[in-house]
Amino acid sequence: MSQPTVSRALRGSKSVSAATRAxxxxxxxxxxxxxxKNASSLRSQRTHTLALLFFEDPTPDESxxxxxxxxxxxxxxxxxxxxxxxxxxxxxxxxxxxxxxxQDSHRSDGIILLGYGDYQTYRAKLEHLVEMDTKxxxxxxxxxxxxxxxxxxxxxxxxxxxxxxxxxxxxxSIAFLGDAxxxxxxxxxxxxxxxxxxxxxxxxxxxxxxxxxxxxxESGYAAARALLAAGKPFxxxxxxxxxxxxxxxxxxxxxxxxxxxxxxxxxxxxxxxxGLTSPTLTTVMQDxxxxxxxxxxxxxxxxxxxxxxxxxxPTRLIERQSTAV
Amino acid sequence: MSQPTVSRALRGSKSVSAATRAxxxxxxxxxxxxxxKNASSLRSQRTHTLALLFFEDPTPDESxxxxxxxxxxxxxxxxxxxxxxxxxxxxxxxxxxxxxxxQDSHRSDGIILLGYGDYQTYRAKLEHLVEMDTKxxxxxxxxxxxxxxxxxxxxxxxxxxxxxxxxxxxxxSIAFLGDAxxxxxxxxxxxxxxxxxxxxxxxxxxxxxxxxxxxxxESGYAAARALLAAGKPFxxxxxxxxxxxxxxxxxxxxxxxxxxxxxxxxxxxxxxxxGLTSPTLTTVMQDxxxxxxxxxxxxxxxxxxxxxxxxxxPTRLIERQSTAV
DNA sequence: CGCCATAGGGTATACGTATACGCATATTAT
DNA sequence: ATAATATGCGTATACGTATACCCTATGGCG
Numbered sequence: 001m002s003q004p005t006v007s008r009a010l011r012g013s014k015s016v017s018a019a020t021r022a023x024x025x026x027x028x029x030x031x032x033x034x035x036x037k038n039a040s041s042l043r044s045q046r047t048h049t050l051a052l053l054f055f056e057d058p059t060p061d062e063s064x065x066x067x068x069x070x071x072x073x074x075x076x077x078x079x080x081x082x083x084x085x086x087x088x089x090x091x092x093x094x095x096x097x098x099x100x101x102x103q104d105s106h107r108s109d110g111i112i113l114l115g116y117g118d119y120q121t122y123r124a125k126l127e128h129l130v131e132m133d134t135k136x137x138x139x140x141x142x143x144x145x146x147x148x149x150x151x152x153x154x155x156x157x158x159x160x161x162x163x164x165x166x167x168x169x170x171x172x173s174i175a176f177l178g179d180a181x182x183x184x185x186x187x188x189x190x191x192x193x194x195x196x197x198x199x200x201x202x203x204x205x206x207x208x209x210x211x212x213x214x215x216x217x218e219s220g221y222a223a224a225r226a227l228l229a230a231g232k233p234f235x236x237x238x239x240x241x242x243x244x245x246x247x248x249x250x251x252x253x254x255x256x257x258x259x260x261x262x263x264x265x266x267x268x269x270x271x272x273x274x275g276l277t278s279p280t281l282t283t284v285m286q287d288x289x290x291x292x293x294x295x296x297x298x299x300x301x302x303x304x305x306x307x308x309x310x311x312x313x314p315t316r317l318i319e320r321q322s323t324a325v
Numbered sequence: 326m327s328q329p330t331v332s333r334a335l336r337g338s339k340s341v342s343a344a345t346r347a348x349x350x351x352x353x354x355x356x357x358x359x360x361x362k363n364a365s366s367l368r369s370q371r372t373h374t375l376a377l378l379f380f381e382d383p384t385p386d387e388s389x390x391x392x393x394x395x396x397x398x399x400x401x402x403x404x405x406x407x408x409x410x411x412x413x414x415x416x417x418x419x420x421x422x423x424x425x426x427x428q429d430s431h432r433s434d435g436i437i438l439l440g441y442g443d444y445q446t447y448r449a450k451l452e453h454l455v456e457m458d459t460k461x462x463x464x465x466x467x468x469x470x471x472x473x474x475x476x477x478x479x480x481x482x483x484x485x486x487x488x489x490x491x492x493x494x495x496x497x498s499i500a501f502l503g504d505a506x507x508x509x510x511x512x513x514x515x516x517x518x519x520x521x522x523x524x525x526x527x528x529x530x531x532x533x534x535x536x537x538x539x540x541x542x543e544s545g546y547a548a549a550r551a552l553l554a555a556g557k558p559f560x561x562x563x564x565x566x567x568x569x570x571x572x573x574x575x576x577x578x579x580x581x582x583x584x585x586x587x588x589x590x591x592x593x594x595x596x597x598x599x600g601l602t603s604p605t606l607t608t609v610m611q612d613x614x615x616x617x618x619x620x621x622x623x624x625x626x627x628x629x630x631x632x633x634x635x636x637x638x639p640t641r642l643i644e645r646q647s648t649a650v
Numbered sequence: 651c652g653c654c655a656t657a658g659g660g661t662a663t664a665c666g667t668a669t670a671c672g673c674a675t676a677t678t679a680t
Numbered sequence: 681a682t683a684a685t686a687t688g689c690g691t692a693t694a695c696g697t698a699t700a701c702c703c704t705a706t707g708g709c710g
Contacts, residue, residue, distance in 0.1 A: 008698090053413075089413075105359040275603045276571065277601050329669080342687085368669080654708090664699090667693090670693085676687075
């Protein structure tokens, strides 16, 4: 029973007899022996590890993490475990050199990128990754920018869903809170979907009813206040995230407006808090479980040299009191 | 410039001259060269990686993760980064053999254990870890059970804080929702603190006003219903977690009770949703940021063979409407 | 009965780094 | 001035595995 035979047996090579393998496995168990991951990776140049890089624009409290992405973590780790991969995790601020750190040092076979943040500033880094032939997937807008492999929700469809629902309950003047520029492609897509729904119903989207906001309660509050101050009437709000929606609800409440009577409101993400606001918040739920699975699956296909295309996940409208007329 | 010199230079050894080091670093940058982590770990037997093992009792939806621990993730990853360590992550169900998987295969230098769950069932595994001389820290009750190194909130003190506050606003019959058995040492500690506060104020804790509950809204709802059904009067509730508290609030609301007039209520954890309930929920906040830092710090000390003792973190009472008389 | 294919497993080696050791040259003590 | 030390770096080797290659039995086939 030489060392290579043990190596072959434990990795399930077919060139070792069943009897020998059983024997080796028994002895390994007795000795509490496990294969040294470092030696194995060094020799085979495969780490069986994926790196999860989480980046955001710097926040005041640097230890805060967007809860939306955290909720994806469960299915990602689970999927990694099922596929026999470890997960290396790192929460980076955008300015770091995450784009070289992981692949070159042979820590991982591929990278999963999660994060909102200014899309333009990290586009160059993505291109660098492509150049180095680093395997990666990212979560984000699925509209084709040609860089790498993307998995994301059908944001345009989701925007249409939200718009259709608001129109269905009789709303005509629908405001949108969220950055609609190409700095935030996902928010932009949601706005696009809303506009499509409105046009399909014969309504004209009013640019004056769109206000930029990043995904935070404060930003949503500020955006809603600005919208109210502008004086332009509206009877519904589609917020690009639940946090924005919650901030907006606070502003509307302070302004003495009743929801949903005066203003119906829809959020995005279905964070746990959405069921606890008053009124409870109608929102668009993303398939986080499927997201993790598709991300890992797409990345592993890419690592194995199999064809892997963009994947789009459907969303689901969760109707609650904030649109219950 | 031999290979060992490069190795020495890049790791900051003092036995290489400043000029040579600068030169080597420049060339490394030009060539996009980084040290191979696997080879380095293999040779030095140090991975510079910590493993985060997250375990829970199996839940219906296996991809769900306790948001409380997720919020610790930020400061843990950050602290790891600051100390030059990678973080390997794994969410395990209790029944797996996590207690052997990581250390033996040389994936990490040490383990951080997070998780609620039945304490008794994993006690044996902890002892196994100690036997194997595996370096680990865990988050939990700091009451001394002698197994390994623990970092945790001052749960007894927190219970006293909550009790004192409720007594201060004139409550005399304080119920406790949360498992008070030694299956959940942290909840037990919180109950102990509450009882201490009551006794200090000349009140006698009534065992009939304690109801078991695990940390979920459903469980809190059920516990509060049971409490109401028992008919024993009470004017305050201290819930062992915010989720329990939120469930209890739903039960109280359905019973037509007004909070805080009829029943004041305090939760635990200060999850984001606590500020969104109506009434907003008074709660005990744990120092999650400090927690991550202390966990990592304690583990690294242990790995380096330095003395490392148990660490206790203070908590802070966040007063909101649910106790505002 | 001789031939070849095949299964099963051993031998030798390479992966890229860290470290013990040795050897110059430079520096200080005597 | 000579011996004693320190500094800076090269040589040789080991970490534990995976893989290319080789060798031995065994069985099938003519």
